[in-house]
Amino acid sequence: MVFFCLLWVPLFYLLRSSVSGGSGTGGVWALLLGSVTAIVQFFLGDIISSPGGFGFSRWLFGFVDIVSVPVLIPLVLYAFLFIFRGISGDVDFAGFALLWIIPVAALRALSWSSLHDPILLVAVPLVWTALAAGIPFFINWMIGNFRWYSAAVSILCMILLPVAAAAAYWAFFSQQTVLGFLLLFVVNIPMGISITYDIISV
Numbered sequence: 001m002v003f004f005c006l007l008w009v010p011l012f013y014l015l016r017s018s019v020s021g022g023s024g025t026g027g028v029w030a031l032l033l034g035s036v037t038a039i040v041q042f043f044l045g046d047i048i049s050s051p052g053g054f055g056f057s058r059w060l061f062g063f064v065d066i067v068s069v070p071v072l073i074p075l076v077l078y079a080f081l082f083i084f085r086g087i088s089g090d091v092d093f094a095g096f097a098l099l100w101i102i103p104v105a106a107l108r109a110l111s112w113s114s115l116h117d118p119i120l121l122v123a124v125p126l127v128w129t130a131l132a133a134g135i136p137f138f139i140n141w142m143i144g145n146f147r148w149y150s151a152a153v154s155i156l157c158m159i160l161l162p163v164a165a166a167a168a169y170w171a172f173f174s175q176q177t178v179l180g181f182l183l184l185f186v187v188n189i190p191m192g193i194s195i196t197y198d199i200i201s202v
Contacts, residue, residue, distance in 0.1 A: 001121035002109050002112075002113045004122055005105060005122070005125050006105065006109040008129065009101050009102050009125060009128060009129060013095070013098040016095070016198075019198045026078065027096070027099050030074060030096045030097075030100040033077075034099065034104055037070075037073065037100070038106070041104075042107055047065055048061040048064050051065075054173070054174040058170055058173060059166055059167060060166075062169035063165075063166035067127050067162070067165045067169045068131065068162035068163075068165050073100075074096055074097045074101070074132075075093060075132075075135055093140070094132055094133045094136040094137075097132035101128050101132060105128065108124075119169065119172045123172055126184065126188070127165045127169065127184065127187060130184075130190075131162060133195070134191040134194065137193060138154040138155075138161075139154070142154035157190070161187060164187050165183075167183050168180050
């Protein structure tokens with residue numbers, strides 16, 4: 001399980017790159033800033049220091065410290081650079097986020113290795129890649145087909161996806177396995193559509 005957490009994100013990045021035909025700009029910065037973020041978080045610890053049992057605080061802990069925010073940070077930063085013309089060349093939200101998460105996943109694998117927890121070491125990396133590739137799917141759809149209704153649907157989906165991702169973590173932690181797998185499947189749908197579209201477009 002430790003090796004899965006360590007290797008899943010870079011292997012998924014390579015798979016996606018081979019399908020999509022490359023990556024956009026900012027790859028070096030993504031790895032560098034992701035490494036800095038991982039190290040800072042390692043020394044500072046979790047933001048939600050006392051997540052409690054199975055209630056809202058556990059979901060919030062999953063959202064902020066485990067599942068969603070680690071992926072949202074690079075996506076928000078890349079969106080900021082895109083809006084203010086800080087990116088030159090090909091734009092690839094998913095590639096930037098995945099590269100950012102690689103050092104984060106590596107350090108988390110080491111820190112979680114003693115727990116032997118399949119939720120952290122298997123389910124969480126799957127959710128990371130689902131968010132890193134799924135949210136950019138809606139961003140690209142909104143940019144490529146800009147209408148008020150497509151923008152509204154895309155923004156709604158971009159909000160609901162990280163919420164559902166944290167709910168999947170919460171469900172697994174609460175031993176609601178069926179709900180956890182259902183939410184995990186839902187969270188991975190946009191990523192699956194995105195990869196399928198890339199394969200068809202080749």
